[in-house]
Amino acid sequence: MELFANQVLAGIATGAIYACMALAVVMIYQAIDHLNFAQGEMAMFSTFVSWQLMQWGVPYWGAFVLTVAFSFAAGIVIERLLFKPLAKAPILTNVAGFIALYAIINSVAGLIWDFTIKQYPTPFGSSPFLGSQLISTHQAGMIGITLLMLLLLFFFFRFTRVGLAMRAAASLPESARLVGINTSWMIALGWGMASAIGSIAGMMIAPVVFLEPNMMLGVLIYGFAAAVLGGLTSPFGAVMGGFLVGIFENLVGTYIPGVGNELKLPIALALIIVVLVVKPAGLFGRAIVKRV
Amino acid sequence: MVRLGIAHVPQGRGTFTNMTVEENLQLGAISRSDTKAIGSDIERMYEHFPVLKQRYTQQAGTLSGGEQQMLAVARALMLRPRLMLLDEPSFGLAPLIVRDLFRILGKINREEKVTILVVEQNAQLALELADQAYVIETGRIVMSGNAKDIANNEDVRKSYLGY
Numbered sequence: 001m002e003l004f005a006n007q008v009l010a011g012i013a014t015g016a017i018y019a020c021m022a023l024a025v026v027m028i029y030q031a032i033d034h035l036n037f038a039q040g041e042m043a044m045f046s047t048f049v050s051w052q053l054m055q056w057g058v059p060y061w062g063a064f065v066l067t068v069a070f071s072f073a074a075g076i077v078i079e080r081l082l083f084k085p086l087a088k089a090p091i092l093t094n095v096a097g098f099i100a101l102y103a104i105i106n107s108v109a110g111l112i113w114d115f116t117i118k119q120y121p122t123p124f125g126s127s128p129f130l131g132s133q134l135i136s137t138h139q140a141g142m143i144g145i146t147l148l149m150l151l152l153l154f155f156f157f158r159f160t161r162v163g164l165a166m167r168a169a170a171s172l173p174e175s176a177r178l179v180g181i182n183t184s185w186m187i188a189l190g191w192g193m194a195s196a197i198g199s200i201a202g203m204m205i206a207p208v209v210f211l212e213p214n215m216m217l218g219v220l221i222y223g224f225a226a227a228v229l230g231g232l233t234s235p236f237g238a239v240m241g242g243f244l245v246g247i248f249e250n251l252v253g254t255y256i257p258g259v260g261n262e263l264k265l266p267i268a269l270a271l272i273i274v275v276l277v278v279k280p281a282g283l284f285g286r287a288i289v290k291r292v
Numbered sequence: 293m294v295r296l297g298i299a300h301v302p303q304g305r306g307t308f309t310n311m312t313v314e315e316n317l318q319l320g321a322i323s324r325s326d327t328k329a330i331g332s333d334i335e336r337m338y339e340h341f342p343v344l345k346q347r348y349t350q351q352a353g354t355l356s357g358g359e360q361q362m363l364a365v366a367r368a369l370m371l372r373p374r375l376m377l378l379d380e381p382s383f384g385l386a387p388l389i390v391r392d393l394f395r396i397l398g399k400i401n402r403e404e405k406v407t408i409l410v411v412e413q414n415a416q417l418a419l420e421l422a423d424q425a426y427v428i429e430t431g432r433i434v435m436s437g438n439a440k441d442i443a444n445n446e447d448v449r450k451s452y453l454g455y
Contacts, residue, residue, distance in 0.1 A: 161322060168308055168319050175306035179367065180294030180323030 006134050007250040013139035014208070014222075015246020016146035020201035021216075021223025022230065022238035023153075024194040029232050030170040031190040032083065034094045038101035039198055040220030042078075044213060045105050046071040046199030047206050048113050051120060060123045064203060068196045075195025079188045109213040120206035142204045149200060150239060153193075157235075166190060218265055222249065225268040228275050231285020240284060245271065294323050299368035303379040307360050307367075309353030313344055316352050316363055320370030330370070337366040340396055358389035365397070369404065378410045382417070390414065394421050415452040419443040427452075 021039060028036045036042075050067035054060065082101065086094050124141030128134075157163040168176040169186035176183050202216060209215045222245055230241025245268065253264050275282060299320075308316050317337060321330045338345035341362045347355060352363060361381055368376050381397075382390040398421050401408050412418035419425055422439040427448060435442060442448055 161318070161327070164315060164318055165322050167311065168322070171310055172306065172308055175302075175308060176319075178294075178300055178302065178306060179319050179371070181319075 002134075003254065004251075007254045008247055009135045010139060011247035011250035012243055013135065013142050013246070014205070014249070015226075015243035016143045017201045017205045017219060017242075018222045018226045018245050019239040019242025020146055020149070020197050020204075021220055022226035022242045023150075023235055024198040024201070025223055025227045026230075026232060026235050026238040027190050027194040027197070029227070030235075031187045032087070032094075034091070034098070035224070035232075036194070037095070037098040037220075038105060039194070039223070040216030041102050041105040041109075042071070042075070042195050043198035043202035043219075044216040045109050046074075046195070047120070047202035047211060047215070048109055048213075050199075050203050051118065051206075051211055052113075054121065060121060064123075067199050067203065071199035072192040072196040075192040076188045078195070079191035083191070084184065084188070106213050113213070115213055118211040120203075120211040122207040126207075138207060145200065145204060149197065153197075153235075162189070221265060222246075222268050225271045225275075227282075228272050229282055231282025234282065234284040237282055237284025241282070294371065297371070297374035298377065299371045299373035299375070300377045301364045301368045301379065301381065303383055305360050305364040307352045307355075307364060309351065311352060312349050313352055313355070313363060314348045316367050317344075317370050320367035321372075323371065333370055333372070337369060340369075340400060341366055358385050358393065361385060361389075361393060362396070365393075365400075369400065369406070373406055375407045375409065378408060378412075380411060380413065382412060382414045390417065394418075397421060415448075416443075419453075 021043070024039050024043075025036060028034070028039070046067050049070055050063045053063035053066055058066065078101065082097055083094070086097050122138040122141070124137040126136045126138050129137045129140040157167060165176070165181045166186045166189060168179070169181050169183040170190070173183045176186075201219070205219055206215065209219070223242070226241035226245040227238045228241070229245060230237030230239065232238075248271070249264055249268065252267055253259055259267065308319060311319070314334065317334050318330070321333065324330065338348070343359055344363060344366060347359070352360065355363060365376075365378070365381070378397075381393060385393070394417050397408060397410075400406065401421075410418055410422070419439050419442060425437065425439040425442045426433050427435040427442065435445070435448070443453070
């Protein structure tokens with residue numbers, strides 16, 4: 001029983017990170033109808049930036065805030081330079097763009113910081129949380145930061161005018177333009193926010209997976225699995241999907257013999273396929289119905 | 293177009309169906325900078341269209357066609373436009389609802405001091421509402437003038453009003 005509770009809680013902690021990645025993916029998907037394959041690499045690069053800042057002597061939370069701001073700006077720049085010109089291009093052109101972005105960021109990070117594995121600090125420590133052996137303070141911190149961020153996002157989208165405008169631009173661009181919303185900048189803003197969310201996920205998971213240019217590959221696949229499971233049209237679903245995938249991953253790894261760490265990733269991919277075949281809209285998504 | 297003070301109600305209404313009625317109205321005023329006056333404007337829209345007030349937390353997609361058309365007009369007015377363009381407001385609505393809608397449009401025209409340009413196939417109703425009328429045939433204006441004169445014109449009566 002202790003093992004079970006332990007695995008569920010650890011699953012929720014890593015699930016929080018998957019939830020962040022899934023949310024970032026869904027935000028961009030809602031804005032431009034494409035999956036951002038480079039989301040993980042963007043987050044990885046941001047994490048390296050924060051690491052570099054700390055190497056230069058910036059304290060953890062200072063580096064954290066600077067990195068989130070940097071990632072926000074970088075997300076907007078990427079959208080303006082690369083994906084705004086591709087907005088009307090066919091799907092494959094966009095996919096090629098994402099893969100190029102993936103490769104470029106990955107190589108540039110390797111060039112600057114090389115491919116050796118680096119330690120990454122945690123501000124929460126790794127002692128047992130509240131004296132309990134079930135969960136460490138870092139895992140609790142991961143969950144806490146994620147929940148705080150989700151709460152802020154919820155208030156932003158529900159109660160601010162910019163949030164309302166962003167939702168309108170994502171759901172019905174033509175009408176949004178008719179009421180005077182600059183939909184193009186709303187998309188850029190969505191990229192900035194997705195990039196910032198990803199950077200938080202990167203900085204939170206880095207102490208667990210260690211810092212190196214390929215650290216986010218697995219995380220992003222779990223993030224995709226979470227987004228598909230929750231439904232690509234539903235930010236709430238993406239978050240729930242993240243937690244579910246985190247728990248699922250840990251329980252399968254623990255209780256099904258022979259799965260272990262090596263087979264965890266194929267299970268995430270299998271999950272994507274099963275969801276797409278059985279319930280393509282995901283658990284919380286709306287099926288896309290077109291009126292004719 | 294929005295910056296010039298022109299609001300457009302497209303055919304098919306362009307309602308944000310997965311948002312609430314109130315959010316739709318908020319969106320109509322999204323480009324305005326006088327944020328303080330928006331609340332009272334929303335209240336005024338509810339006075340023009342009481343049915344929207346009853347449903348203000350409802351998803352706009354669950355409204356009936358007539359209610360959605362009213363919402364579309366209210367949303368356009370939230371811009372405080374100088375000119376409002378309405379494309380086929382009667383499209384797909386029951387005759388009674390259309391009559392009601394046109395009555396409210398007349399009231400809005402007088403009370404809100406906004407010029408309304410309506411493109412409408414229901415000639416009789418449109419001519420009752422309008423001050424100025426233009427008859428367009430295959431893209432060309434063939435007649436223009438006072439709405440009453442046009443309603444009394446022999447040719448117009450034969451071809452469009454049916455008597």
